[in-house]
Amino acid sequence: MSMRLPSLTSLRAFEAAARLRSFKKAAEELAVTPTAISHRIRDLEEYFESPLFLRKVREVELTPNGLTLFTAVRNGLESIAAGVEQVRNAGRASVTLSTTPAFASKWLVPRLASFQAEHPDIDLHVHASNTPVNLNSATADLAIRYGHGPFEGLAATLLMEDHFAPVACPSLLTTLGQDATQWPLIHFDWDRPLMVDLTWDAWAQAAGYASASLEHGICYSEESHAIQATVAGHGVALLSLLLVEEELDQGLLRVVSEPVLKGMSYHILKSRNRPTSEAVSAVEAWLTRMSRHAPETP
Structure with missing residues (x-):
């Protein structure tokens, strides 16, 4: 039974917009x-007989129906792209690894030369997105x-x-006093609600400051941009010690003060419904081995 679908050209235009x-x-x-x-x-x-975007002056915003369609189209295009790559590289082992942009740029990418040296026969494709992929759909x-x-x-x-x-x-550390309410602060927005509060407000309460006393400062929408701004000396940021491991080792950043907040955990995820290839197992084993060199809590 054939499916009546909009044109792929229109769907590509919609996804990009x-x-x-x-x-x-x-x-x-x-x-x-x-x-x-x-x-x-x-x-x-x-x-669809329904608006997909709210037209604003400088940008467009998805309506609820638009968001539903975007999720479906994005997953579909990613699945098509993955299939195309598999066909193009049928003679080589290929593994697609999905993770967040911040983790990819700050932890994974600096270590990828090691993987390539160990496994020159495996093509590793890194998919960086804050939107979780469907691991059961071969994306x-x-x-x-x-x-x-x-x-689940x-x-x-x-x-x-x-x-x-x-x-x-x-250089900024030498000018900071003991009062955190006077520090120039850097914030970033989490892309989703977290089970653990890892904001400046949580740190303020743990350090004995009044709630909402550390809300001032610059806010970035992406964690890696907050890291760059901190290295550049624009302020003090509450950051993952895993993601700034290299900057701490090189002396580009230093821990300013306690307390240290316990965050959440990084996990390797894979589908229970798909067989695990030797190449996927090799990537998983390499990631596990690299994780053993993670920094210890100060």
Whole structure:
């Protein structure tokens, strides 16, 4: 039975506009005009008889129906891309590993040369996104995710436990007093609610300060940007000691003060419903071995 679906061209335009929150940026990415993107989105909205975007002055925002469609389309395109790669590289072992952008850039990428040296016959594809992938749909073979679980329907292996502490660059550290309410602070937004409070407000209460006394400062939407700003000396940030391990080892950052907050844990996840290939097992074993060098809590 054939399925009546919108055109793939319209769905690609929709996915790009939703991901980039801009018709103009979507047009640039797809090498078409913004008018063409608008027409394709309008065709989809007529098809569904429902608006998919809220049009604002400088960006667009998904409606509830738009968010539902975006999740489905994004997973579908990722699955197609994974299938294409598997066919293109049928003669080589290929493993797709999904994780968050911050973990990928700060912990995983600096170690990938080691993996390539050990396993030159395995093509490792790193999928960096804050949106969890469906491991049962072959979008990815493994995922590294942050949390306590339970991870329903998935096999989970503890990789590392995390801790958070205030850190700053050495030049800024010399100018800071003991009163944290006077520090220039750096914040970042978590992409989802957490089971453990890892904000400056939680640290303030643990350190004996009044609640909401450490809400001032600059806020970033991405954790890795907050790390870069801290290294640049823009302020003090409450950061994962795992993700700034290299900066601490090199003396680019130092822990400013106690207390240290216990964070959550990184886990390796894989589907219980799919067979585990030798290449996937090799990646999992390598990740486990690399995690043994994680920094200890100060």
